Amino acid sequence: MSDLVFIAFPTEEKAEQVRRQVLALQKEYLIELGDAVVAVKTPEGQIKLNQMINMTAAGAASGGLWGTLIGFIFLMPLFGTAVGAASGALAGRFTDVGINDEFMREAARALQPGTAGLFLLVRRMTTDKVLADLRGVGGTVMRTSFDETKEAALREALAQCAGMSEPKTAAAAPA
Template sequence: MSTLIAIVYPTEAKAEEVRQRLFEMQKEYLIKVGDAVIATKTEGGKIKLNQLVNTTVAGAASGSFWGLLIGVLFLNPLLGVAVGAASGAIGGALTDVGINDAFMKDLAANLEPGNGALFVLIQEMTADKVLKEISAHGGVVLKTSLDETKEQVLRDALQKATAAS
């Protein structure tokens, strides 16, 4: 079962700093991140999602490879690459992995311009060590799928860090 946590930071740079720290902790086997997206709101009110994987580009690259392979088999590699890239890009654009984009945009609509909301889908974690690391960065909990007691522990830890700075 995955856990969703959304934390608002004063800037997109701070949210990115925390996301990079989560990836470092993943290398230390303290957490297994399924997805980590940063949402920001522009001055014009538009919501921007900074995702890890651009599924359209990944789909196009994959489609190009398979199209080339099929094209070589049928003696027309250039046509195979073009058709493969186009179909891969379309398939990638239609694929939504990780956290639902519409859900993130709805929650991010409440952000102040300039804030960064870090959405993290956690598959596994050593909670006490991860919490200690991310609480040092402060932030405000926007939404979680944690039970109420664990959510309160997270809120308290982040609040202490925010008050100390």
């Protein structure tokens, strides 16, 4: 069973930084992700999703390869490449893998304009090590399917300063 986590960040750069950090943890086999998407709410209020995998480009590449192969059979490789790439790109455009795009757009409407959020579809993780690595990165948990204890531990880890047990407060921030 996978868990969904949605964390809001003040900037797109911060959300991307945390996504890279989580992807590095995946390379260490501490977490297994089904998807990791950064959602950005523009100052105009539009929602932009930065997917891990560009399905349109992947579909175009795959379709182009198959179109070329089929085009060679009929002695029309350029035509086959063009038709294959176009149909692959179209199929990739309408393919949704991982977290449902409409769900993410709906949830991201809660973000303030000019901010971003990170959606994580967590298949499994070594909770204590992942939370220790995320300690102090900031962010606000907007939604999660974790149980109450895991959600509270995540909120605490995001709020803590690295190496300290006290939550970061506005008064304690350096001027």
